[in-house]
Amino acid sequence: MRTFLTVITLCCATKVVLCALDEPRNARLTSWNMDLVLRWDSPGDPAVHYTAEFNSTVFKFRPGCVNTSALYCDFTDEASSLTVYGTYIGRVRAQRGQESSVWVESGPLTLDKNTTIGPPNVTLVSHGVHMTINIRDPVFRISKMREVYNQASYNITYWKEGKEGKAQSLIVQQNPVVLSDLEPLSRYCVKVHISLQHNHRAGDESRVTCEKTADRERTPWLEAVLSFVVMVMVVTVVVVAVLYRKRLSSFLCPSVSLPQHFKENVFVNKCFSF
Template identity: 30%
Template sequence: MKSLRCFCVCSLLLLKVSTGFGDLRRPENVSMDSLNTRYVLRWDWPHETAINQTVTFTAQYILEYQSRKASNEKKWRLVCVNVLEHHCDFTGAILHYKISFLLRVRANTKQQSSSWVQISFCPEDHAALGPPSSVKLSPVKGDLEIIITDPLSSTNQSMKTLLEDKLSYLIQYWRRSEEPQKAKVLETKNNLVMLTELYRQTWYCVRVQSRDVLHNKSSVFSDTQCTHTEGQMPYWETFLYVLIGLLLFFLLLYFCFYKMFTLLKNTFYPAIQLPDHIQELLFSESEKPQLLSPECPVSVCVPLVLVRTELDAVAVNEESNAGEQDSSTHSRHSSGDSGVYSTEEDSSHRSTTHTDLQMSSQKHREKLHDGTLLELCA
C-alpha cells in the first residue's frame, strides 16, 4: 500500500515538472547586438502565453568547447538572473575577442521555466566594427591633414590591438559643392593622412570608414566634416573679384549722381513754371526767367511814324517862318538871288531835318531789362 502511494506521488511530481517545462513558451528571435566589444543579447517573448503571471528571464554563457561535455553543465556562468527586460548586457562578462562562446536564455515563472534557447557567438567573427572614435581636419599649406583615432573597445582599448593591425581606413573626400557620390577614395592603415593636390581656397568634406578586410567587416561612416583649404587665390579669380567689385562700385556711384542730379534739377528747374505774378514777387528784375538767351542780342526796330510826322511839321513851320523873314529882309534883292537863297535854305533845312531824325532815333534806343538792345528805327 505504501509503495502504491509513493508511485502515485512520484508520477504526479514528474507530470507536474514535465508540464511546467512544456507549457511555458521559450524566448524567440534571440540575437547578439554587438559593436566592437560591447555585447547585448536580445530576444522576443509572446506575452499572451503567461496571463496573470510574472515572467522573468535568465541568461548564461560558456566556452563553446566546454559545452561538448555533459559534465561541464556546472560551468555555465550566469550573467542575468530573473530580469524583466528582454535583453541582457554581456559587456561586463569580458568575452575574449577571438574565442567562440555559447549563450543561452530561458523564461521563468514561479511555477515553471521554459527550455533554453542558445546561440553561438565569436566576437571576432560576429561583432560589428565601429567607425573611428574621432576624425579631425586641419588645413596645412593648401593641403588637408586628417588625424584619425582608432575605434575603442569597452575598456577604451584600441581595436587595432585586438585586430592585430588588420584595421584599415577608407577615406572619402570631395568638394562641398559636389555630391558625395563623386567623392575620391583613399585607403590607408595610418592614423595621420595628408590629402594633396587640392584646389586652393576651397571647401572640402571628409568622412572615414573602419574596415577589417580579413573578416570582411566595414563600419558605418563617421560624421562628415568640412574645412577650407589655404593657399594663394588664383590670379584669374582675384581679377574676377576685383572686376566685380569695381563694377558694383561704379554702378552705386552712378546711381548716387543720378539721384542728386535729378533732385537739383527738380529743385532749381522745375517742370511746372510758376505764374507770372508769383515770379514777380519771388524774383528780382534780373532773376526773372527769360524767354530769350542773353547771348543773342536782337535789334527791334519800331517805326517812328508819329515822330517823323511831327518833325516834318516842325520843318514846314520853320521853313515858313524863315521864308517870311527872308522875304522881309531880302526884299531888296533881285528875284534871281532869292531863288538861289531859297534853294540853299531848303537844302540846309533838309540836312537839319535829317540830323534831327538821326538824333531822335538815337534817343529812342533802349536796352531791355535782360540786356537786349531795343533799337527804335525811324
C-alpha cells in the first residue's frame, strides 16, 4: 500500500513538472541614466504573460509589473523605493491562466556603480577663430548627475572636418569650454562624453556637432557691441529731443523783440528804397 501511494505521488509530481510553464530566460537588471529596468527573454510561448518584482538590501520583493506581455519591467516609477546608492535584484515569472513558472532572478545591480551615463547635449558657437562648446548634462531619472557624480569630467574630442585622424582631446570639468586659435574659415567637429575618473567609467558619446569658424579679421562680437552702442545713442538723442523740444526750440530760435527805433529805421529805409 505504501509503495502504491509513493508511485501515485511520484506520478503526480511528474505531471506537475511536465505541465509547469517554461520560465523566462536571461533575466538581467539594466540601468541607463539612473533608471532601473528588468529585462528577460521569452520562453518561446507567445501566449504567456509575466509578473516582475524587485527587492533591495532594505526591503523584500515588491511588485513592479503584473500580467504584462512586454519583455521588460521599468521599476523607476517606484522612485520612492529607489536610491542612487541602492543595490537591487529583480525576478520574473511566466503566467498563463492559473499556471505559473518558477521565479527567475537577475544578478544584483548598484545604481551609482552600474548605471550607464547617457550622452550630453552639445552646442557650438563660433567667435572668429575661437569656438565655444556649451555642454548640458544628461537628465537622470532619479536625482541629478552632478549630485551623484560631483567630480565627473567632460572628455572632449575635436577635429577639423575631414581630418578625424588628427583629432585632439581634452578632459575638463568647467563648462562652457573655449577652443582657441583655430584655423579661420574652417569647419570643426566636436563630440563629448562624461568620464568618471575614480572608476574609469565612460558614458555614451554625444552626436557629432560641427560649426564653421569665421575670418580671422572679423570680430562679430565687436560689431554687435558697436551696433548696440550706436542704437542706444540714437534712441537717447530722440528721447532728449522729444522731452526737451520746447527748450531746444527757444534756444535755437529765440523770440527777441526789436527796439522801437530800430523798427522805425528799418521802415524808413524800406520807404526810401522805393
